[in-house]
Amino acid sequence: MEHISYILQQVVNGIQLGAVYALIALGYTMVYGVLRLINFAHGDVFMLGAFVAYFLISKFGLPVYLVFILTMISCAMVGFIIEKVAYKPLRDAPKISLLITAVGVSLFLEYFLSLKALFTPNYIPFPRPFEIQTYDLSFFVITNVQLLIFIITFISLFILYLLIYRTRYGIAMRAVSHDKETASLMGVGIDGIISFTFIVGASLAGVGGILYGIAYPQINVFMGIMPGIKSFIAAVLGGIGIIHGAVVGGLIIGLCEVFVSAFLSSTFRDGVIFIILFAVLLFRPMGIFGKRIEKV
Amino acid sequence: MKKIFLVFMAMALLAFPSFAKETVKLGLIAPLTGDVKTFGESSKNGFIIAIEDYSKSGKYKIDPVIADDRNDPTEGANAALKLITQDRVIAISGPLTSKVSIPVSEIANNNKIPMITGAATNPKVTIQDGKRKPYVFRACFIDPFQGTVAANFAIKELKAKTAAVLYDVGNDYSKGLSEYFKATFTKRGGNIVAYESYQKDDVDFSALITKIQVKRPDVLYLPDYYNKVALIARQVREKGLKSTLIGGDGWDSPELLKIAGGAIVGGYFTNHYSPDRKDPVAEAFIKRYKEKHNTVPDALAALSYDATMILLKAIDNAKSLKSEDIVRYLNSMKNHKGVTGNINFDKNGDAVKSAVILKVEKDKVKYMTTVNP
């Protein structure tokens, strides 16, 4: 009995981590869908979310819901600006240039925020806006933070689902992912849709950042690199460009990470995730939910 | 006649002190930024106060050269190289953490520059592959002693029968302490039920804590720096793990209570000194520090002060400013009265000193007991 309880507890831990990865992975997958670009700077938007929230809570002491809203807006703006300034001018350039630019934006965000005048490269304790409460459910223990993560992720996904499948914007996004030229011939404003995609993706990453900061209250300007890479792997695992793929992929990666720590050794955690990446790229590059791509 | 002449000379010297004194450069390597920056700040403060105290009566004018190692071994190595070859310092005080001190000690030793670390406790700082590094000294105790003290305390005072250890695999300090704790705890009949490691950048300890929780240990040993310990402690208590927390001198920072809050209250850690110490040298230093910085000095400040004062004393009393002479003096030095206790170097260049055990309470740290080597 205790064995099951232990495994269930680890599952809860895994979902907690996986939910945050899912939120970030959504941004990667949506942007890749419309632009065929891996936005390396996305992990840093996640980091930005955590820092903006830290700033709002510690300097202004705002209530939680306001922090969420303001952070989402800030991240959305940053996502919009990045797209307009760095990616749009290069839309017709060789793919490599876009990739390098994305790397450049990522580095810029990290190092700019690490300046001594701003946030410094130190590890900053994240001020949790409410007290921790633990609920003992006999099989496992769950905290209000974990519940918050599940609820918010679920709500975000629900809203996103409505957006993509029930609104005209969503139809336009899917059209642009499918075939950009034809979509524009049909009257879809490509630039607007691309910006919209970035805004949505960045907001989700921002939410992820806040949740991560609340769950693991120590933030640092380089905190986005690894979660960013892992979330991207999650998106690839689920099928790049596919919304539910990002979510499932995120949860799987989160669970893997926790289970490897629990049953093997925590030092192999990252290694296993990259082995998963290789396996996917070599044997099923379209991901779990992807359709087999014809080799050109 | 002689007396008047001497008085006249003294007046002349006092009137033109700078003319009489030769300038000597003394280096400090400390983590002024990075994950243990309070250590670095304290260390710098101790260093500066030591130089000020020395300047009142010392033979030389000291030019301090301070370098930031960010608690990163590569940064520390670069800083050491620069201090030695570019700035040409006579000696180095620091670094503070073992993980930076180990590579820096290699560099200092290879370049024949004396180095005294105030706070790095891992044995590998002064000994590599069984051989002593002649130019490297330390003004504090070493981890075999520290880990043992913690284990003995757990067994005797806390009456612990089972213990879990959670350490940073990339940190010699953390790893070393864990090994010595485990050895002593097991030797005295205790049972180590979990021995888990994490990496420096990890923030999510849920899997590891859950793994430890099922074993229900009496104590949990967390030998890492305050930043990480605070983070882990919070998650430990959130998950409902009730073991008593024990740690080492890496806990010594006002930030520990600030960041961890209630989670760390009731924890114990081994340290180099307690500011409640009744001793004229300690009290004078504490008073100076309080006036200058508005706060009681922590162990890092006191140790840095001691290490620097020892270096300055050696520079003053050695036959010459040559490294070999400074080292010869250090080896022969007896009973230096430091803020952190009586300091004598043993054959490995390590100081033979007592440890104190401190308890973390709601708003302060309480002194429990002293353990002699």
Place this chain on the structure above:
Amino acid sequence: MRFFTESKWFFFITIIIYVILKALFFSGMASSYIQQIIQYAVIIALASIGLNIIYGFTGQFSLGHAAFYGIGAYTSAYLTKILGIDNLFSYIPVLMACSVISGIIGFLIGIPILKLKDDFLAIATLGFGTLVRVFFDNSDKLSDVLGGSRGFVGIPKITNLELILFFTLFIVVITRHMINSRFGLFWRCIKDDELAASSIGINTTNMKLKAFTYGCMLAGFGGAFYANLYTFLHPSNFDILKSIDFLIIVIIGGMGNITGTILASFIWVGFIEGLRIILPSEILDIRWVVIPILLIFIMMWRPYGIMIKKTK
């Protein structure tokens, strides 16, 4: 013999540089810290030339170059420490071994990876780079002297100016020869348009693999020299940020331009390391904000690197 005569300019310039540097070092005008930086710049140039072959000439976007640099470094550190090597002659076989090992690993990884295109190649190489770094972090489980995430100390110091300068000269000459041969021609074809290249009969898989392996071997050489220069290794020196460093150098110097890479390496190291001595740390941190901005501008203005004019 033809390529030797064509490269005679390189010989002359190198000898002149060597004489100047040696004089500086001897006279004491350059402290041993500066000497170390100069040797480091040559090492970086060597490894960056490797990446230039992979990316600049053949167009394969690799974000894992630092991994091969690290493999060379750790191999050399381990062998020289265990075997107690301290002189030039016994060092040569170790050097060769390091680059061969880096090359073989590059070859094995390349077989599956080079089938991928741009973005996915980038992520795959990034993934490999991180895997190697995780390996280094756990290396003390393999052998305690490797130090794991605590770092590898006590490596014998063997690298000196003569060794690194003349060896790099040798490599540059060989590389130029390869570039001017059919290898270079095929590589450039692949970069321009892989589909077209394969349709005219070039064995693209083979050629890409050769470029990748050669580039990894050069990285291995560089890493070995680095280990025996700094005498201290830490896994964090070989992560994604280091791979990005090499990439930046190749881009600034110009893709497919060896001289550009060498110049860019010196500028880069000079900027990063050299400034460390001159500027106080507050201003130093600004360089890391300026660099990415510069990178973005270069991408917009001259996507193929500063030294190359075409802006297709």
